Amino acid sequence: MSVTELTSPPAQPLYRTLADHYLGAIRSGVLTPGERMPSVRTLMRTHAVSLSTALQVCRHLESEGWLEARERSGYFVRQPRRALLAPVKEPEVATPDPAAYVGVHARVSAIVARGQQADVRVDLSGASGEATLYPSAALNRIATQVLRRYPLLLTQAVTPNGHPELQTAVARRALDMGVQIAPDEVIVTHGCIEALNLALRAVTQPGDTVAVESPTYYGLLQVLESLGLRAVEIPTSPRTGMSIEALEMAVQAYGNIRAVVVVPNLQNPLGCIMPDAAKRRMAAFCDANRIVLIEDDTYSPMADSPTPLKAIKAWDRTGNVIYCASLRKTVAPGVRLGWVIAGRWHERVQMLKFAQSRPNDSLLQVVVGRFVASGAYDRHLRALRQTLREQRERMAESIAGSFPAGTRLLVPAGGFAMWVELPPNVSSTDLFEAALAQGVRIAPGTMFSNLNRFDHYFRICFGLAPSADLEAALALLGQLTRQLSER
Amino acid sequence: MSVTELTSPPAQPLYRTLADHYLGAIRSGVLTPGERMPSVRTLMRTHAVSLSTALQVCRHLESEGWLEARERSGYFVRQPRRALLAPVKEPEVATPDPAAYVGVHARVSAIVARGQQADVRVDLSGASGEATLYPSAALNRIATQVLRRYPLLLTQAVTPNGHPELQTAVARRALDMGVQIAPDEVIVTHGCIEALNLALRAVTQPGDTVAVESPTYYGLLQVLESLGLRAVEIPTSPRTGMSIEALEMAVQAYGNIRAVVVVPNLQNPLGCIMPDAAKRRMAAFCDANRIVLIEDDTYSPMADSPTPLKAIKAWDRTGNVIYCASLRKTVAPGVRLGWVIAGRWHERVQMLKFAQSRPNDSLLQVVVGRFVASGAYDRHLRALRQTLREQRERMAESIAGSFPAGTRLLVPAGGFAMWVELPPNVSSTDLFEAALAQGVRIAPGTMFSNLNRFDHYFRICFGLAPSADLEAALALLGQLTRQLSER
Ligand SMILES: Cc1ncc(COP(=O)(O)O)c(C=O)c1O
Ligand SMILES: Cc1ncc(COP(=O)(O)O)c(C=O)c1O
Numbered sequence: 001m002s003v004t005e006l007t008s009p010p011a012q013p014l015y016r017t018l019a020d021h022y023l024g025a026i027r028s029g030v031l032t033p034g035e036r037m038p039s040v041r042t043l044m045r046t047h048a049v050s051l052s053t054a055l056q057v058c059r060h061l062e063s064e065g066w067l068e069a070r071e072r073s074g075y076f077v078r079q080p081r082r083a084l085l086a087p088v089k090e091p092e093v094a095t096p097d098p099a100a101y102v103g104v105h106a107r108v109s110a111i112v113a114r115g116q117q118a119d120v121r122v123d124l125s126g127a128s129g130e131a132t133l134y135p136s137a138a139l140n141r142i143a144t145q146v147l148r149r150y151p152l153l154l155t156q157a158v159t160p161n162g163h164p165e166l167q168t169a170v171a172r173r174a175l176d177m178g179v180q181i182a183p184d185e186v187i188v189t190h191g192c193i194e195a196l197n198l199a200l201r202a203v204t205q206p207g208d209t210v211a212v213e214s215p216t217y218y219g220l221l222q223v224l225e226s227l228g229l230r231a232v233e234i235p236t237s238p239r240t241g242m243s244i245e246a247l248e249m250a251v252q253a254y255g256n257i258r259a260v261v262v263v264p265n266l267q268n269p270l271g272c273i274m275p276d277a278a279k280r281r282m283a284a285f286c287d288a289n290r291i292v293l294i295e296d297d298t299y300s301p302m303a304d305s306p307t308p309l310k311a312i313k314a315w316d317r318t319g320n321v322i323y324c325a326s327l328r329k330t331v332a333p334g335v336r337l338g339w340v341i342a343g344r345w346h347e348r349v350q351m352l353k354f355a356q357s358r359p360n361d362s363l364l365q366v367v368v369g370r371f372v373a374s375g376a377y378d379r380h381l382r383a384l385r386q387t388l389r390e391q392r393e394r395m396a397e398s399i400a401g402s403f404p405a406g407t408r409l410l411v412p413a414g415g416f417a418m419w420v421e422l423p424p425n426v427s428s429t430d431l432f433e434a435a436l437a438q439g440v441r442i443a444p445g446t447m448f449s450n451l452n453r454f455d456h457y458f459r460i461c462f463g464l465a466p467s468a469d470l471e472a473a474l475a476l477l478g479q480l481t482r483q484l485s486e487r
Numbered sequence: 488m489s490v491t492e493l494t495s496p497p498a499q500p501l502y503r504t505l506a507d508h509y510l511g512a513i514r515s516g517v518l519t520p521g522e523r524m525p526s527v528r529t530l531m532r533t534h535a536v537s538l539s540t541a542l543q544v545c546r547h548l549e550s551e552g553w554l555e556a557r558e559r560s561g562y563f564v565r566q567p568r569r570a571l572l573a574p575v576k577e578p579e580v581a582t583p584d585p586a587a588y589v590g591v592h593a594r595v596s597a598i599v600a601r602g603q604q605a606d607v608r609v610d611l612s613g614a615s616g617e618a619t620l621y622p623s624a625a626l627n628r629i630a631t632q633v634l635r636r637y638p639l640l641l642t643q644a645v646t647p648n649g650h651p652e653l654q655t656a657v658a659r660r661a662l663d664m665g666v667q668i669a670p671d672e673v674i675v676t677h678g679c680i681e682a683l684n685l686a687l688r689a690v691t692q693p694g695d696t697v698a699v700e701s702p703t704y705y706g707l708l709q710v711l712e713s714l715g716l717r718a719v720e721i722p723t724s725p726r727t728g729m730s731i732e733a734l735e736m737a738v739q740a741y742g743n744i745r746a747v748v749v750v751p752n753l754q755n756p757l758g759c760i761m762p763d764a765a766k767r768r769m770a771a772f773c774d775a776n777r778i779v780l781i782e783d784d785t786y787s788p789m790a791d792s793p794t795p796l797k798a799i800k801a802w803d804r805t806g807n808v809i810y811c812a813s814l815r816k817t818v819a820p821g822v823r824l825g826w827v828i829a830g831r832w833h834e835r836v837q838m839l840k841f842a843q844s845r846p847n848d849s850l851l852q853v854v855v856g857r858f859v860a861s862g863a864y865d866r867h868l869r870a871l872r873q874t875l876r877e878q879r880e881r882m883a884e885s886i887a888g889s890f891p892a893g894t895r896l897l898v899p900a901g902g903f904a905m906w907v908e909l910p911p912n913v914s915s916t917d918l919f920e921a922a923l924a925q926g927v928r929i930a931p932g933t934m935f936s937n938l939n940r941f942d943h944y945f946r947i948c949f950g951l952a953p954s955a956d957l958e959a960a961l962a963l964l965g966q967l968t969r970q971l972s973e974r
Pocket of ligand 2: 358614677678679680681704706750755783785812813814815824825
């Protein structure tokens with residue numbers, strides 16, 4: 001495979017390459033809002049392209065909301081509307097509320113069930129991309145080849161801990177994140193959710209207290225409740241992640257925190273990324289205080305960042321970090337594969353995995369392992385990130401255009417979803433119900449915490465391709481919010 | 488598909504059909520040991536077959552140990568050697584030992600690990616058939632078709648609880664066992680082991696006491712330990728399964744038994760089948776005493792019985808029975824699929840499944856669902872049972888021929904493995920180690936209980952095809968036992 005193949009996105013038309021070029025200039029501030037875009041004639045000359053290509057460049061940037069055409073004077077860089085939105089507020093750092101029994105499971109289940117009963121036309125409640133954004137054709141081809149090559153794969157016994165092809169492929173990818181492990185340290189699981197279950201079961205007893213981000217992934221809260229664990233929610237910055245100061249205060253105040261679960265990269269629902277210095281400090285703090293650090297790294301390959309994000313595990317010197325990850329968001333939402341690197345608790349996690357569900361079966365491990373080991377995975381990830389970035393920018397613009405004053409938004413640097421702060425008097429539960437009645441589904445803020453702090457937030461997914469339905473759904477959400485805020 | 492296709496085993500040569508005919512006569516006692524087999528000439532005339540076919544019939548039955556050739560007088564029915572073995576002893580029915588913390592996990596893991604480290608040539612420690620006994624070609628063909636037909640199957644979101652094709656297929660099969668359920672009552676799991684985990688998690692708290700068979704499947708003991716449950720082992724008959732009298736005594740003595748786990752059909756390791764009257768009584772007793780009955784029905788399609796065995800669930804009037812089953816032993820050992828019908832605890836099991844590992848992914852559910860819904864599954868099961876029956880008879884004969892006096896065996900009416908009682912002074916742990924040193928692996932009795940009662944038993948698998956290696960392994964086991972008994 002040639003280097004060009006690796007670095008240029010697959011089969012992108014020329015106008016898109018040029019548009020990206022100018023978009024980069026706008027983003028980096030080389031071209032500023034109000035400034036004139038080089039004329040169509042200039043574009044033709046500078047890049048030796050046809051009139052139609054030069055026009056396509058400008059029209060594309062216009063349709064994406066970056067340029068506006070002014071009668072007879074050409075295209076100008078627009079003030080992005082999202083710049084008008086203030087960012088989501090930072091939390092107060094204080095001693096967190098005492099550990100409370102997590103009772104969200106029933107509430108979350110009820111919200112999920114409400115969403116499933118209703119007739120949903122536009123589902124913005126998820127946290128992954130549409131099926132068509134994933135490499136179905138490549139995976140299906142590999143699957144067919146693998147079945148032909150290993151005809152007994154479905155009928156022979158499976159390998160312990162995971163299939164070596166997948167273990168090797170993910171161990172190699174982990175290197176990029178600063179994590180150096182042998183393939184047989186990888187325990188393959190049924191998604192990251194099973195990895196989290198095993199990690200928590202390995203290091204806690206029912207009744208123990210676990211620190212989590214606030215807000216956090218509702219699935220984690222359900223796991224904690226189902227295992228009889230107590231949670232203490234630690235204030236978390238929408239920019240830099242869990243507050244280590246607040247964690248320190250909680251540890252001092254309660255003294256019995258057994259483990260902490262952190263999503264350092266593209267946290268769900270905030271989208272924040274912990275700076276490397278904070279990751280290092282977190283690893284050291286937990287180690288020094290004998291708190292097990294469970295790292296959930298479901299999203300890091302989805303970051304805009306040109307260099308791979310580091311895992312907290314990269315600073316783990318004592319095996320105190322249990323690293324959990326998923327392939328569902330990056331390779332195939334319909335394939336339930338994740339893995340765990342359990343450090344000091346490897347044997348115990350292995351034993352629990354065996355008792356809970358036995359080693360995973362082989363077929364999809366081999367298929368995904370081969371895909372992840374190939375350059376096709378890198379190309380897929382680049383294209384996926386590019387598409388999502390475009391969809392994200394476009395959605396942020398729409399929200400800025402349709403939501404009332406007082407709405408806040410901090411657009412994340414990657415991932416699939418963003419966290420919107422509503423005006424203080426608007427309840428996202430009301431918005432959820434009103435929107436659902438019209439076929440639009442969002443994830444209300446109350447799903448992401450057991451405290452009563454996030455009712456005027458919601459999470460919205462930008463994984464759907466642009467469409468008139470999507471634009472209408474966003475306009476509807478803005479209009480409903482306006483109505484609710486005026487009540 | 489024609490009826491003949493459904494009822495005649497696939498492509499069996501004529502001599503085998505005739506041999507089976509006479510084998511049936513021997514088994515049913517129409518031809519008795521010592522009696523003369525009809526002569527080759529008689530066979531030719533009676534069945535209008537060639538000399539070579541008639542000779543093949545006799546030679547096949549001779550090679551299987553059913554006939555012996557006597558110089559110049561033809562073939563005679565042999566005294567089967569297994570008839571010389573006394574059956575495994577019945578347990579004493581008494582108040583079971585008090586609930587003890589189950590500490591088997593580490594021991595079982597150690598035994599499993601020992602077996603995996605060693606250089607095993609003949610592995611008789613399992614409880615399923617060789618890969619070649621399963622329908623790889625059919626499954627691979629369906630998989631390829633399904634991927635072509637549903638190109639987004641790997642990349643789109645999965646359906647809650649299970650894929651409707653599999654839910655419907657197993658719900659239809661359950662009808663044969665007397666269980667009438669709607670497809671959406673089926674929750675698909677990662678094998679029966681996950682089903683057992685969910686069932687136990689749904690109805691117990693750590694510290695609770697659960698009644699189990701003694702001996703029982705070691706995987707169940709590991710699950711109990713990993714969930715912090717206590718076990719009380721109920722004496723179990725190698726013919727009729729768990730003693731209801733002993734269960735009643737245990738319930739009276741301890742009063743705090745929350746659930747009972749039973750394998751009514753082809754119990755592992757004993758191979759026993761509970762009579763229908765006992766199944767009915769068990770269901771009623773548990774219901775009356777508010778003890779949740781968890782039924783593990785991993786093996787019932789593997790019974791010799793021409794009519795399908797009934798599940799205890801067939802007598803469940805109140806939703807008190809949680810029915811767990813697997814497709815691994817019957818369809819494909821490399822596919823981790825099972826299911827649970829949770830009766831009164833449906834919602835709770837569903838919630839726990841979601842929190843523990845989310846709904847299973849679709850591909851293999853659709854593939855196996857289509858296979859199970861087809862007549863090919865019935866044909867496969869018939870052929871598999873027939874092969875296993877032959878392998879079982881042959882192995883019983885070999886054991887009878889090579890093990891010393893004092894060895895006992897009750898050949899089960901189906902399944903994959905049998906339970907051998909060694910002379911009282913022979914430890915199966917010693918036999919396990921001595922055999923492993925020579926590349927032969929068995930499952931020692933200590934794996935199947937936390938009491939110290941089963942060290943002079945072992946479980947042996949008849950899932951391997953006949954071979955010189957297998958015969959040598961059985962001879963070796965007999966010889967080692969002889970040596971150990973003479974120490
Ligand atoms: C932070 C986080 N962790 C874990 C998961 C679950 O991952 P999987 O689907 O691989 O089980 C999700 C899915 O949304 C998530 O957002
Ligand atoms: C009685 C019994 N239950 C459950 C299981 C586990 O079934 P699965 O492999 O479907 O998880 C086994 C496997 O040996 C078994 O013998």
